Amino acid sequence: MEEKVQNSFLFFLLVIFLTVFTASSDSFPSLIWPESEPLEFDxxxxxxxxxxxxxxxxxxxxxxxxxxxxxxxxxxxxxxxxxxxxxxxxxxxxxxxxxxxxxxxxxxxxxxxxxxxxxxxxxxxxxxxxxxxxxxxxxxxxxxxxxxxxxxxxxxxxxxxxxxxxxxxxxxxxxxxxxxxxxxxxxxxxxxxxxxxxxxxxxxxxxxxxxxxxxxxxxxxxxxxxxxxxxxxxxxxxxxxxxxxxxxxxxxxxxxxxxxxxxxxxxxxxxxxxxxxxxxxxxxxxxAIPRTARFTPLLKNPNPRLNGFYYVELLGISVDGIPVRGISPSLFRFDQYGNGGVIIDSGTTVTQLIKPAYLAFRNAFRVAAAHLKRGPETESFDTCYDLSGLREAKVPTVVLHFRDVDVSLPAKNVLATLKTNKTGPSCFAFAQWGGPFSIIGNIQQQGIRIAYDLAGSRVGFAPRECV
Incomplete structure (x- = not known):
């Protein structure tokens, strides 16, 4: 089991070489908020x-x-x-x-x-x-x-x-x-x-x-x-x-x-x-709370010793507007011991999904990205593409569906280039692991203001550039 967890976390290792692959604005439209809307604070x-x-x-x-x-x-x-x-x-x-x-x-x-x-x-x-x-x-x-x-x-x-x-x-x-x-x-x-x-x-x-x-x-x-x-x-x-x-x-x-x-x-x-x-x-x-933020409730783990984490309810994931089959709310529900759930975390680099959710998501993304030239896999990445020579690439849109709010991820939060040399393959920036819960990592959060209203037991998303 320990070997399995360590192998899955090899996905993290090449993240230090990641650089953003510049995609066209059409590659990552926000499905909820227009990009031109200014970020407003209290x-x-x-x-x-x-x-x-x-x-x-x-x-x-x-x-x-x-x-x-x-x-x-x-x-x-x-x-x-x-x-x-x-x-x-x-x-x-x-x-x-x-x-x-x-x-x-x-x-x-x-x-x-x-x-x-x-x-x-x-x-x-x-x-x-x-x-x-x-x-x-x-x-x-x-x-x-x-x-x-x-x-x-x-x-x-x-x-x-x-x-x-x-x-x-x-x-x-x-x-x-x-x-x-x-x-x-x-x-x-x-x-x-x-x-x-x-x-x-x-x-x-x-x-x-x-x-x-x-x-x-x-x-x-x-x-x-x-x-x-x-x-x-x-x-x-x-x-x-x-x-x-x-x-x-x-x-x-x-x-x-x-x-x-x-x-x-x-x-x-x-x-x-x-x-x-x-x-x-x-x-x-x-x-701290922008007016443009859209909120999802924070959940309490039935195991009180785990309530230091921030849990959100992930209902599903869609790729190019199509819900991923095999991903349902039941995959992420807590059991009586507190196993399960989805944590939003600033210290974890890459979003980690339990195995059935990851495999369903990855396979759906591969189908949607069939127009892209596949690149060699690496020890840590099982889905990579050769985008060398392209000025723009149409990257499939990915939306995370939380309770009451949908979050559309920019292309750079979905597909990232491994800079192991001057150029490198662009790989699917998610991973599977064998832990008891899933984690939304900081690569998927970047460029989005994450607003925590703990008094209201909710967390919000305002997809804007950092200000």
């Missing part, structure tokens, strides 16, 4: 703060393409193991932190980690007083904030200076008898009565240290007494970032701590993976 956007964006090529200036290839393998293997491990038995957080209500919002930059093999996105925030700025992974599938701290027992290489709590006037430790300490799945304690945390990933990497509170700075917004893991023992390769900012549904995630303050609303629009210098943002607050 009028209270005057309360939204914007940070300048920073490209992250510098994080990997010393890595070769081959090294990035294997780093991607390690990260993706760790991610699927972590997901399946959580499904198998981790306890979830049960208590919700409370903050004063405010109608103000803020926004923070997101930079694509795609050119560097991370399959994830970065945001830059300030930590401490005065603030020291660091890059953190942004992850809807995680329920914790952590970063490397001095003194290091073990620390991996990161681009920014490692955070030193002694240089911050707002840093505070959490005692073992604190209610914050008890929010952890497995709270720990050292001889000094300091609360300890530990996060372990599927590949053996992880972080441990002191559970603490600190002031975070996002733009000009300062958020006080945010609980985070101050890691003194950190092992693995995290792409040169300082750590991770989880925005999942758990109590200790960033959203779990500040969600009420910002009316439990946020949205992001992920930058095009091949044009990562293009600006993008994550927005928290009422202004």
């Amino acid at each position: 009028p209270e956007s005057s309360n939204t703060l914007t940070l300048p964006l920073h490209h992250v090529d510098v994080l990997f200036f010393n890595k070769t393409s081959e090294e990035l290839f294997y780093l991607m393998l390690q990260r993706d293997a760790a991610r699927v193991k972590a997901f399946t491990s959580k499904a198998a038995g981790e306890e979830s957080n049960k208590t919700q932190l409370r903050f004063p209500r405010s109608r103000k919002g803020f926004r923070s930059p997101i930079i694509s980690g795609f050119p560097h093999g991370t399959g994830a996105y970065y945001t830059r925030i300030g930590i401490g007083t005065p603030p020291r700025y660091v890059n953190l992974f942004l992850d809807t599938g995680s329920d914790v904030i952590w970063l490397q701290c001095k003194p290091c027992k073990i620390c991996y290489n990161q681009t920014d200076e490692i955070f030193d709590p002694e240089k911050s006037t707002s840093f505070d430790e959490i005692s073992c008898n604190s209610s914050l300490c008890q929010l952890q799945d497995q709270p720990g304690c050292n001889q000094k009565n300091q609360c300890q945390y530990q996060v372990t990933y599927g590949d053996g990497s992880g972080t441990s240290g002191d559970l603490s509170t600190e002031t975070l700075t996002v733009g000009k917004t300062r958020l006080q007494r945010i609980t985070f893991g101050c890691g003194h023992d950190n092992e693995g390769d995290f792409g040169g970032t300082a750590g991770l900012m989880g925005i999942g549904g758990g109590s200790l995630s960033f959203l779990g701590q500040v969600g009420t303050r910002f009316n439990k609303k946020f949205s992001y629009c992920l930058v095009d993976r091949s044009h990562s210098q293009k600006p993008s943002s994550i927005i928290f607050g009422d202004s």
